[in-house]
Amino acid sequence: MKTILMQAIIVMVFVCGGVGLSAANTDSLPVDVQADLHLAKAKKYIEQKKYKRADREFQEILALDIQVPSVFFYHYGVNKLKLKDYKNAEALLKEFILNCDRKSSEYTKAIELLADISVVTSVSLPSNYTDSETGMEFVLVKGGCFQMGSPSREDGLEYIGEDPVHEVCVDDFYLGKYEVTNEQYRKYRPVHNSGSFVDDGLNGRNQPVVNVSWQDADGYARWLSKKSGKKYSLPTEAQWEYAARGGTDTARFWGNSPDDACSYANVADRTLYRKWGDLFEIHDCADGYVVTAPVGSFKPNGYGLYDMLGNVWEWCQDWYGEEYYSSSPRQNPTGPALGKYRVNRGGGWNNDPRLVRAAYRDWDSPGGAYNGLGFRLAFPVQQHAIR
Ligand SMILES: [Ca+2]
Numbered sequence: 001m002k003t004i005l006m007q008a009i010i011v012m013v014f015v016c017g018g019v020g021l022s023a024a025n026t027d028s029l030p031v032d033v034q035a036d037l038h039l040a041k042a043k044k045y046i047e048q049k050k051y052k053r054a055d056r057e058f059q060e061i062l063a064l065d066i067q068v069p070s071v072f073f074y075h076y077g078v079n080k081l082k083l084k085d086y087k088n089a090e091a092l093l094k095e096f097i098l099n100c101d102r103k104s105s106e107y108t109k110a111i112e113l114l115a116d117i118s119v120v121t122s123v124s125l126p127s128n129y130t131d132s133e134t135g136m137e138f139v140l141v142k143g144g145c146f147q148m149g150s151p152s153r154e155d156g157l158e159y160i161g162e163d164p165v166h167e168v169c170v171d172d173f174y175l176g177k178y179e180v181t182n183e184q185y186r187k188y189r190p191v192h193n194s195g196s197f198v199d200d201g202l203n204g205r206n207q208p209v210v211n212v213s214w215q216d217a218d219g220y221a222r223w224l225s226k227k228s229g230k231k232y233s234l235p236t237e238a239q240w241e242y243a244a245r246g247g248t249d250t251a252r253f254w255g256n257s258p259d260d261a262c263s264y265a266n267v268a269d270r271t272l273y274r275k276w277g278d279l280f281e282i283h284d285c286a287d288g289y290v291v292t293a294p295v296g297s298f299k300p301n302g303y304g305l306y307d308m309l310g311n312v313w314e315w316c317q318d319w320y321g322e323e324y325y326s327s328s329p330r331q332n333p334t335g336p337a338l339g340k341y342r343v344n345r346g347g348g349w350n351n352d353p354r355l356v357r358a359a360y361r362d363w364d365s366p367g368g369a370y371n372g373l374g375f376r377l378a379f380p381v382q383q384h385a386i387r
């Protein structure tokens, strides 16, 4: 749609206030009359609040490939606004404003609508949000497009399910600044026990909750949604990877070197090695933690998010599909419709460099739970209505 629209804007000549359609014959009516009819129908549909049908009428006009009056862009822009497609609405209204009579009533209205769009799309989105029930902090992740996945031999090793690298775009969303903590989870299940790893405890107030299944994590999101009225959920796998990369395209948000991990992530490191020796393969640095660290103990990534890599693995919303990247939609993918396993991401306190990468995909059965697996929550940006 956007492509058609932009092409139309580029090739058309705008005639302000008049019909200005080039002559071309059809079997039935002249195309300019056809265009007028489509526009009249579109306006009727807008009156009836049938915005999708109106959109189709505007597309019919574009398909005629003729010069159109500037007022076309006004009505098309108003309809895009009703569909909450703010980007195209803005482009269309600007096109109208640049080519119309400034004394017309549509001009004044278009200016007001453009002001509304700029308020709704920028000022009204706070960069942080704190949930009052749990004190959980969220960061606004501005949407955009990125290359999801990794080349088949990232770090010289082969991985399953990470290719093909493909472009994915996600809308703005809010994501937990930290992994959900034991304290936050126990507001839902007061007796939850995150357990320990031999003699190292995992139950600290600010340590991330672990030993939670996908069903537990999803249940927590539903519980908190009911309490707060927000639509909390686990992030989609695409949202998670977009957020974890924090604007980078390297294997890890701090770069490609696993041995630089210890300022940024709690991973299998020399601290763990000193206690357990060859039981674990490690990053060659010391982060100071044998098991989980209190959330936010390390440097954040470029989006202000902590522990996206390391500390604990994080459940995502999606079913796991090993071949999914070959057929994934570009816009806001949500994973396969069905599956056996749910995705989790990011690696944890006992993992070696192969697993602590932005592109690495792990999966477990939805009922599975262990001492390295937790989660964080997301919620969508609420689009405000424009008059
Ligand atoms: Ca560690």
Ligand SMILES: [Ca+2]
Residues within 6 Å of the ligand: 179, 307, 308, 309, 310, 311, 312, 313, 314, 346, 347
């Ligand atoms: Ca993590």
